[in-house]
Amino acid sequence: MALSLVERLLGLLYAAVIDALLWLFCALSPRGPESNKRLPPVRDPLLLESATQLAQKIRRREVSSVEVVQAYIDRIQEVNPLINAMVQDRFSSALQEASQVDKLIEEESGGEEVLEDRLPLLGVPLSVKESFAVQGMAQTGGSVSKKGRVATVDAPVVALLKRAGAIPLGVTNVPELCMWIESHNHLYGMTKNPYGQDRIAGGSSGGEGSILGGACSVVGVGSDIGGSIRLPSFFCGIFGHKPTPGIVPNENQLPPTSGRQGELLSTGPMCRYAEDLLPMLKIMAGANVDKLSLNKKVDLKKLRFFTLPSCGDALFTNSVSEDLKQAQRKVVERLETDLGVKVEEVHFPELKHSYDMWFVCMGLPDHDGNLPTSFSTLLGEPGPPVWPLWELLKAVVGKSNHTMASILFGLLSKLMNPPLSALKIKEKLQQDFEELLGTDGVLLYPTFPRVAPKHHHALFKIYDLIYTAILNVLGLPVTQCPLGLNQDGLPLGVQVVAGKLQDHLTIATAQYLEKAFGGWRDPGAN
Secondary structure, eight states: OOOHHHHHHHHHHHHHHHHHHHHHHHSOOOOOOOOOOOOOOOGGGGGGGGHHHHHHHHHHHOOHHHHHHHHHHHHHHHHHHHOOEEEEEOOOHHHHHHHHHHHHHHHOOOHHOOOHHHHHTTTTTTEEEETTTTSSSBTTTTGGGGTOOOSSSSSSHHHHHHTTTEEEEEEOSSSGGGGGGSSTTTTTOOOOTTTOOOOOOOOHHHHHHHHHHHSOOEEEEEESSSTTHHHHHHHHEEEEEEOTTTTTOSSOOOOOOOOOOGTTEEEEEEESGGGGGGHHHHHHGGGGGGGGGTTSSSGGGGGGEEEOOOOOOOOOOOOOOHHHHHHHHHHHHHHHHOOOOOOEOOOGGGGGGGGHHHHHHHHHOOTTOOOOHHHHHHTTTSSSSHHHHHHHHHHHHTSSOHHHHHHHHHHHHHOOOOOOHHHHHHHHHHOOOOOHHHHTEOOOOOOOOSOOOBTTTTTTTTGGGGGHHHHHTTTOOOEEEEEEEESSSSSEEEEEEOOOHHHHHHHHHHHHHHHHHOOOTTTTTO
């Protein structure tokens, strides 16, 4: 369905206003010394091993856990001052735990197979998004009002990974209360992209994207309610998987969901190497692992592949850039050449309403009629709700504890009144996607219209989130896959989507794409 003339004029007017606001905001924003210093290249070969390979070498005593953990600590201390991704570390405890791992392996009499079955990530370093509870670590969600808040227990997903032998190194930065795509707050500051420090790392799992992309971690924990795993993974050149909702436990993370927001939220793995996605998901799924077919071997030649080049004529949304279009076309060409499959191009006119669908679903009451907690209330906790307009005035003179993104999102939440007819559109779109994908279909879809934007530049372009947010609405599993770098050295990528509970299909496709396109690239190389 083509845009009407009125819609086109509105789009042009909107773009002009947004560009003017962006110029004004950037001009008035305080600027520190901007550095685009290239990250140092990876020198220690241990940092170039997948978590799966590291666990195997540790079990076989080819390397000690202490050596691996120390290698990552050294890398973090070298790189984190440039990217500000890890906001609190637990290096001393991690080294003690690694020493205990090495002692356990020396005393183990059951052999390597027993350890692999019982402790598949034994001795492997792990990073965790700060919004998750990690016992003894800060859990503030980047909110100044929660400064000093320390987790007394582990979130269930963290406990599962620790039980599998993983060793947390620290927690990583997020946007204020995890509700924006740039990881910046007034508690920890701004996280930078390892491929360009003038670029955003994404959000809300932006610290995770940056720490992993910078080779300071090998596997990590993220969460995704509108793209919060996939956008940082895309911007920072790594793999990120948003599982089918309801599989991985979401408890004990900030902010807590309310209403029916839990239906949109998925906790999942973020990894530098595709082969780690499957073992990470098996562990993180816990008791729900049998709901997925993660042990089922996938023959890619027997799958049906589709490509969706854009969201169509969505109002106020940027068109997909040529370098990303070309990257997706190259994936299509490789699939057809290597596998002998036919990739069918599809289009869904309903996608132009993606933002309305997501915003309506975020505001739905629970089954008892309880409305979700307002963002203004969340911003003020543990005190009274925040008044966004008052905070906007305070921000102009540098007196607000809240970021401009949070203030504007608070205002938008009060002003937005998307039509409930979006729910009917959602129901039709869900049916269409179910019919298209079934149990053997895989869809390629852009992650974002552009490669990683410069700092603040995403602030007034919230509608570009629809490429990821609509897949939360539809409840589908998605794997974000890196596809090399563009001419400016910034990561390219694509989303790989499958039907509900078909997570194994997207992960198998990710493993193929890693081999075909090279996967993660060292941001310090050349």
